[in-house]
Amino acid sequence: MSIVSIFFLALAMSADAFAASIGKGAMLYRPRLFEALRTGLIFGVIEAITPLVGWSLGRVASDYVTAWDHWIAFSILAALGLRMVWSGVKSAPEATQKQNSHSFILLAMTAFATSIDAMSIGVSLAFLDVDIVPVAIAIGCVTFIMVTIGVMLGRMLGSASRRTVEILGGAILITIGCLILYQHLSAAG
Known part of the structure; x- marks a missing residue:
């Protein structure tokens, strides 16, 4: 794989983590x-790692992981998303108390849920005889940068209500x- 291909792959793998990090940053009190x-x-x-x-x-x-990776990602993301929506709906409108930080467990679960696609990429690369270490390092570094930017961008959105x-x-x-x-079901059909 070329360096350009690895970069674009890493950028694509970090997109959902970036979106999630904007929400995480907006939910914090001036991160x-x-x-x-x-x-x-x-x-x-x-x-x-994924x-x-x-x-x-x-x-x-490979057959087992490829057959179920999309269901695992969907289930985890849907559960976390529904939990966030429920928390936003049930909280009182005047409750604008924000946290100073998110727990490690919550961040790790969200990170894992948004990285299932990177795991399936790893499965695919196993069959292409690609050196996985530089690819994994690139994905991790780009995600680190994108999520850091996303949290700070979410800070700018911090004036929006916590519920919203x-x-x-x-x-x-x-x-x-x-x-x-x-994507997985349409590619399979």
Whole structure:
């Protein structure tokens, strides 16, 4: 794979993490650069690990992973999205208290959910005899940068109400999950 191909692949793999990070940043009370870097690091590391896992699984059991990866991504993204929407709907309109940071577990779950597609890319690359390490590093680095920017961009949207941001962020995650499912089902049919 050429460097240009690897870069565009990494950019594509980080797009959904970028969208999720905008929502994460908007839900925080004036996130500082440190929080954006922390979030970027968590997403970047997980996004770099998943193609390695996918590549390893591709070497062992590609049919199983390829057949179910879209359902796993859809389920996790839909569950997280529905949780965010429900939280936004049930919170009182006057409750505008924002958090200073997100828990590691919540960030890791969101990062994993948005990185399932990178795992399936890893499976695909296992059959193309591609050196997976530079690809995984590129995906992790680009995701780190994009998520860090996304959190800070979400900060600018911080003036929007928490309810609206939570509902919008949840809708974005659900939409990403549906798009992943649609892409896989339309490619199969």
